[in-house]
Amino acid sequence: MAHAHALTHDDVMRPPAGREPGSGVYNEKLGMWVFLGSEVMFFTSLIGAYIILRFGHPEKWAPPGEVLNVPVTAVNTFLLICSSVTMVKAFASAQDGNQRALRSWLLATVLIGASFVGVQVYEYAELVHKGFVPSEGLYGSTFFTMTGFHGFHVTVGVLCMMFVTWRAFQGKYTATDHRGVEVIGLYWHFVDLVWIILFTIVYLI
Amino acid sequence: MASTAAVVHEPALEHAHADDRPFIRKYIFSTDHKIIGIQFLLMSLFFLLIGGMLAMVIRWQLGFPGRAMPGGGVLPETMAPGGIVLPEFYNSLVTMHGTFMVFFAIMPLLVGVFGNYLIPLKIGAPDMAFPRINMASFWIAVPAGLIMLAGFFVEGGHAAAGWTGYAPLSANPELTGVSLGQQLWCVSLIILGLSSIMGSFNYITTIINMRAPGMIWFRLPLSIWALFITAILVLLAMPILSGALIMLLFDQTLGTHFFLPAQGGQPLLWQHLFWFFGHPEVYILILPAMGMVSDIIANGSRKPIFGYTSMVLAIIAIGALGWGVWGHHMFMSGMNPTLGTGFMISTLLISVPSAIKTFNWMGTMWGGNIRFHVPMLHAVAFVSMFVIGGLSGVFMATTPVDIYIHDTYFIVAHLHYVLFGGSLFAIFAAVTFWYPKMFGRLMNPLWGKVHFWLTFIFFNAVFFPMHGLGAQGHMRRIYDPTEYEFLAPLQGVNRMITISAFLLFTAQIIFLVNFIAGWFKGAKAGPNPWQDNGLEWATPSPPPHGNFPVTPHVYRGPYEFSSPLAVDDDYLPQSRKLETDREPAVLPAGD
Amino acid sequence: MSWLLPPHASSYAADIDWLYYLILIITGIAFLVVQIGLVWFIIKYRARPNGKALYTHGFAKAEWIWTSVTAVVVVVIGLLSAGVWDRIKGRDSIPPGAIPIGIHGKQFEWHISYPGADGQLGTGDDLSIRNQLHLPLNKPVVATLTSEDAIHSFFIPAFRIKQDAVPGMTIRVWFQPTDTGTFELACAELCGLGHYRMRAVVTVHAEAEYQRWLDERGRAAAASPTALLQR
Ligand code: HEM
Ligand SMILES: [Cu+2]
C-alpha cells in the first residue's frame, strides 16, 4: 500500500488524485504468489495435524530409518533440489533470450521432476509390499497423506512444466516476455521447499 | 429517477463494444465477470431454496413431532415413511440445511455473486485479472453442488454428523450408518474449496493490480474493502478445511486414524482444524454483507459514510483478529480451560470492531435525508438484526454462561441473527440494489416492501423466541423435544415458531416472483437509478462486455453525497471531473 | 418461556445466572440504544422535499468514545467471568474430597458407576447403573467423563453444568447439588440416531438416604448376576 503515506482523511475523499500503479508486479506473478499463500495454509493443516498427533502419541512412530528407506529418499530429495537449480537456469536463459538453453533446462527440470515422482511411486510400492499402508496406525496415516499430497503437487507441477516446455519449443518465450517460465518457477521452488520440510520432519526426526 | 444529467458528464457511454461472441461463450461458458456473477446468483438462489425447504421439514418435526407432514408422503420410505420424519433423516436434514446454507447459499451469494459482479465494476476494471480461472471457479462449483445433492439419493442416506462434521461421528460410518453420503459431503466440500480458492486469488490480484487511475486504496468503496479482506480470509481459511476434509475422507475410506481414537487419533484435532477455518468462515459470511450495507446506507441516507477510515480499519481488524478466536466454539470440548479463558478474552475484544461499525452506520444515518428504497429497508434491518446477533455473541463468548447455553437454541438464535438477520438481509439489500445494474430493469418496489416487512416480522417471530428456548436449556439438533420433561412446556413455543417459519418461507415466494418478473417486466432502470457515486453507475445497465467504453478516472471517494461541490445534485460520482480536480497519473495498460 | 433462567440446583449455578443477568442488562441497554436510535433516526431524518443531508465524514471524538466504552465494558465482563470459569472448570477447581462418579457415554445411554465401600472408582467393587444418576445433597461430586463411541455431552440444565465426553479422553468435571428432587440429564452433542433420547434421570437425596440407596443397590448387584455384568 504505497499510497498510505500521510493521507489524512480529508485529502483522500477529494482531489488531488494519486497514481494507480498496483503492485508493480504483473498479474500472473502476483496471482501465483497469492495462490502460494493458500498452498502454505494447506500444508500447514497437514503438518499441523502431524505435529499434534505425534506429540500426542510419540510412541506410535518407529525410529527414523526403521520403516522408511531414508537413503533412497535422500537421493530423491537431492534430485528435487537439482531440479530447482535447473529451473533457475531455465529462467536465466529465458531472461537472456537464449532459446536453446531455455528448452534444455526446462526439459531437464521436467525429467528430474518426473523421476522424483517415479522414485516416490517405487518407494510406495516397496512400503506397501512390506505391509506399511495408510491404515497402519498414525504413522502410516500421516506419512502417506503428507507425502502423497506433496507428490500430487509435484505431478501437477510436472504437467504444467511440460506445457511450458512445449510452449518454449514453439518459441513463445522471449527475453522481454517470459512470464510463464517465471510463474511456473515460483510454484516449483515452493514445492521443493515444502519437500525439504517434509523430508526433515517425516523421515529424519 | 434516472439522472440523465449525470450521464452527460461521463465519457461517451453509447459506444459499447460490439459483442459478437456465440451464445454459449456469452452466457454459458462465459469469461465475463458479470455473467459469472449472475450464474452464481442463480445457482445460489437455487440452493437457498433447497436449504429453506429442508428447514421447513426440520421445523415441522420440531413443532409437531411424530405427526405426518402435510405433503410429506412424497418422500421415500427411507426418509419419512407415511410423511413421518425418521430420526436418521432428521439428522441428515439438520446437517444438510447448515451445509447448503453456509457453503452453497450465503457464501456464494456474498463472495461468488457480489465479489464477481462488483469488484471489476467498482474499481473501474474491464474484467477480472484471470477471466478463464474465474469461469472455471463457477464451473467447478456446479459439480460440487450436484455431488452434495446426490448424497440424498445414495444408500445409507446423506451425511448426518452436523454441518460441523464432528469426528468420530463423521469419521466412523458405524456410528451413523451413513458411509457414502458422508464421503460425498467431504468430496463436494473439497471441490467447492478449490472453486473458492480460485475465486479468491483472482479477486485479490484484481483489486491490487487493476484499479482505475485515481482509485487509490482509501477511495475504494467499503464493499470492495470488505470483499478484499474476505478474499484473503477465503484464500487462507479454505485450504485448512480442505486439508481437514481430506484427512476425514481418508479416515472413512483408507482406514487412516487421524480423528479416530482407537489408534491414538484425536477427535479434538478435527474441531481445532474445523474451527480454525470455521471462525474466519463466519467472517467471510458477514464482511461482504457489512461492506455492501455500508454502500447502501450511505446512498439511502444521502450522506458520506461516517468514519470511513475506522470502517476500513475495523474490517481489517475483524479479518486479522478472526484468526485468534476459534476456541470459543470449543469451551465445552475438553480443551484446556486456561486456553478457554484466552479465547474468551480475544472473542470479547473482537466484538469491539463490530460495535464500531454499528455506531458508524448509525452515524451515517444521523443527520441524513433518508430515502427508504427497498435496498435501504433491508440495509437498516441488517444493522438492527446484526446487533442482536452480536450482543448474543457476548453471552456465548463468556465462558461460564456458555457452559449453560452452548449447544442450545441460544446458539441457533445467535447464528440466525447474524446469518439470516445479518447476511441474508444484506443479500436482499444488495440484490435489490444492484439488480437494475445486472438486468437493466428495476424490481417492483411495492412488492419489494411487502416482501421486506413480511420477512422482517416473521424472521423475528421465528428466531427471537429461540433465545428463550435456549435460556430454558433446550438443546439444539434434537429430533423430538418432547422426550424431555423439562422441554415439554416449551412445545407451544416450538409450534408457534414452526408456524411463523412456514409463513416466513411463504413470504419468500414474493421475492422469487418479483425477481423473475422484474427480469421481463420491470421498469427500465437507466444507468443510475439510485443516484449513486460508484463507478458501476457511470456505465449503462447492464454494462457492456468490457464494462467501460473508456477507462474511468477517479477523482474522489465513493461517498460524496450532499457535497457542497455537487451543485445541482446531492451526489457526486467518483468519475465526474470537476474543474478543480486534477487528472490522476495514468499508468499504461498491460504491465 | 422467557429470557429468565429456570430454577437452579447446584452450588455455582447462582454465579452463572448472575453473570447471565449482568450481561442481559448490559446488552439490553446496548440493544435499546441501537434500536431506539435507529427508529428515531428513521423518523427524524426521513427524506423531505428539498431536504439536504448534513455533509460530514465523521467525528473522531465520538468514535473514540464509543470504541473505548465498548472495549472497557467487554473487558470488565471478561475479567468477571474469568474467575467464575476458573472456579467451575479450572484445572485445580475440583474440591478435595469430592465423591467420584464415573460417567460413560455410549450410543445412546449413560453408564454411571458409583464407587464401592472404598470410595474409589475402578477398584472392582464399583456399582454400574444405566441412565440413573443418584447424588447426595450438598456434597461435591466429581464426574469422570468418558465415551465409548461418538462425542456426547453431559448436560444437567438445573445444575448449569455441561461438559463433552470425548472418546479417547478422560475429562473430569465437578458439581454440588443444592436441592433434593429429580432432574434431567441430557446429551447436548449430536451423537447419532438416538441422540435426542439419550436421557437420564438425576436424583438428589439427603445424605443418609443416598447412603442407604447405595448400599441397597450394591447388595442387589452382588446378588444378581445380570447386574454384575454391568460392572
Ligand atoms: C459480535 C461478534 C460475535 C461473537 C462475540 C460471536 C461469538 C460466538 C461464539 C462464542 C460462538 C460459539 C457458541 C457455542 O457454540 O457455544 C458462536 C457461534 C456461532 N457464530 Fe458467532 N459470534 C459473533 C459474530 C458472528 C458472526 C458475524 C457470524 C456469522 C456471520 C457468526 C456465526 C456463528 C455461527 C454460525 C455459530 C454457530 C456454529 C455452530 O454451528 O456451532 N457469529 N459465536
Ligand atoms: Cu466463531
Ligand SMILES: [Cu+2]
Ligand atoms: Cu448425543
